[in-house]
Amino acid sequence: MIQRPAAARPALISVNNLCLTGRRGRGPETPIVTNVSFDVAEGEMLALIGESGSGKTSIALALTGYARQGCRIAGGNLRVAGHDVLTMNARELHAFRGKTIAYIAQNAGAAFNPALPLMEQVIEPALVHHIMPRKAAVEQAIALFDLMALPSPHTIGTRYPHECSGGQLQRIMAAMALITEPEVVIFDEPTTALDVTTQIEVLEAFRLAMRQCGFTGVYVTHDLAIVAQMADRAVVLKNGTVQEAGSARQILTAPAQPYTQTLVAASEPHTRNHDPAPTSAPLLDVRDLLVGYGGTTPDGRPVHTILDQVSLPVLAGETMGIIGESGCGKSTLIRAIAGIQPWSAGRMMFEGEPLAPQIGDRSPQQRQHLQLVAQNADLVLNPAMTVQATLRRY
Numbered sequence: 001m002i003q004r005p006a007a008a009r010p011a012l013i014s015v016n017n018l019c020l021t022g023r024r025g026r027g028p029e030t031p032i033v034t035n036v037s038f039d040v041a042e043g044e045m046l047a048l049i050g051e052s053g054s055g056k057t058s059i060a061l062a063l064t065g066y067a068r069q070g071c072r073i074a075g076g077n078l079r080v081a082g083h084d085v086l087t088m089n090a091r092e093l094h095a096f097r098g099k100t101i102a103y104i105a106q107n108a109g110a111a112f113n114p115a116l117p118l119m120e121q122v123i124e125p126a127l128v129h130h131i132m133p134r135k136a137a138v139e140q141a142i143a144l145f146d147l148m149a150l151p152s153p154h155t156i157g158t159r160y161p162h163e164c165s166g167g168q169l170q171r172i173m174a175a176m177a178l179i180t181e182p183e184v185v186i187f188d189e190p191t192t193a194l195d196v197t198t199q200i201e202v203l204e205a206f207r208l209a210m211r212q213c214g215f216t217g218v219y220v221t222h223d224l225a226i227v228a229q230m231a232d233r234a235v236v237l238k239n240g241t242v243q244e245a246g247s248a249r250q251i252l253t254a255p256a257q258p259y260t261q262t263l264v265a266a267s268e269p270h271t272r273n274h275d276p277a278p279t280s281a282p283l284l285d286v287r288d289l290l291v292g293y294g295g296t297t298p299d300g301r302p303v304h305t306i307l308d309q310v311s312l313p314v315l316a317g318e319t320m321g322i323i324g325e326s327g328c329g330k331s332t333l334i335r336a337i338a339g340i341q342p343w344s345a346g347r348m349m350f351e352g353e354p355l356a357p358q359i360g361d362r363s364p365q366q367r368q369h370l371q372l373v374a375q376n377a378d379l380v381l382n383p384a385m386t387v388q389a390t391l392r393r394y
Helices: 056-062 090-096 118-122 124-128 134-147 166-178 196-213 224-230 248-253 258-267 330-338 364-369 387-392
Strands: 011-022 030-041 045-049 071-080 101-104 184-188 216-221 233-238 241-247 284-296 302-314 345-350
Touching: 011 056, 011 216, 030 056, 030 071, 030 216, 030 233, 030 241, 045 056, 045 224, 056 071, 056 184, 056 216, 101 166, 118 124, 118 134, 118 166, 124 134, 124 166, 134 166, 134 196, 166 196, 196 224, 216 224, 224 248, 224 258, 233 248, 233 258, 241 248, 241 258, 248 258, 284 330, 302 330
Parallel strands: 045 216, 045 233, 101 184, 184 216
Antiparallel strands: 011 030, 011 071, 233 241, 284 302, 284 345
């Protein structure tokens, strides 16, 4: 695809004075996004940058004509691929979403139905919008799995969501968004869950897909390294207002506003010196851990092995980093230590006492002193309980 200068390309997305408000219960409405305006040229990638709570995702969702529960689009104009988004009725929005505009969410784990194979879910948009017959949709999905650098692209669609890592699910969700060949794709921090090497592969796959399909993109992120790799232009947000807008190069190398300067400075790498941990007995000692799924073989091993003979000692006061590519077993190891993932063989000691495989069989003191901070908070917090009520449970 030949890239023309941005000024010579028509705006495929036009946002003017967008205002979003939110309300808790019967309380007054409060502003979430105030008078945000920007254009995205055809074939361009725009990055929405800002810290958590700056309004990035709310703006991205508004481009699809959607506002989260308790929120509403209070004013402004939105035009996407020739559609006046705020005047569309429910039927028009149904045809618009998934076909003209696709959304790749941050949390793939919450986006899939755990009761259905992944292939059925990936091809669903193509079937719902009558874009292609089932056989062609399956073939297209396999091609996208290959493009996303997924293992075993011809068979990974037969798996269920729990049989894939978070990084694999993220790439499968990208394939689901791209299967309809939309004109606009919104990327809502889709590489947050990926390791560095897989992130590089996936971002390259996104760039390749963008060149091949020619879609226009909006990339929501707080990672300025991704902005440098993916974006043509960027809009910097804070507390729902635009702080600065310009080319990605200008934003990253010569930011004009103090807030942007702070973001750029914070993204620069920092190193720290670690004092060697004192020699002592391990606080946590994992020995010869064997974990898998799919039942067991006659010799007692899991049919599909995830962790095989893994051992690690963790000393008191020490922080151990567990590093590896997506799907290598990092999260499985942590879940096994936490007692929420059964293991087939091995043993664990914590504070000199054996740890039972199941968390329910562990002592109250062990459960209190060995805690897990999950990757995706929205999957572990009960949406029917307030944050205060959740914290009181502990």
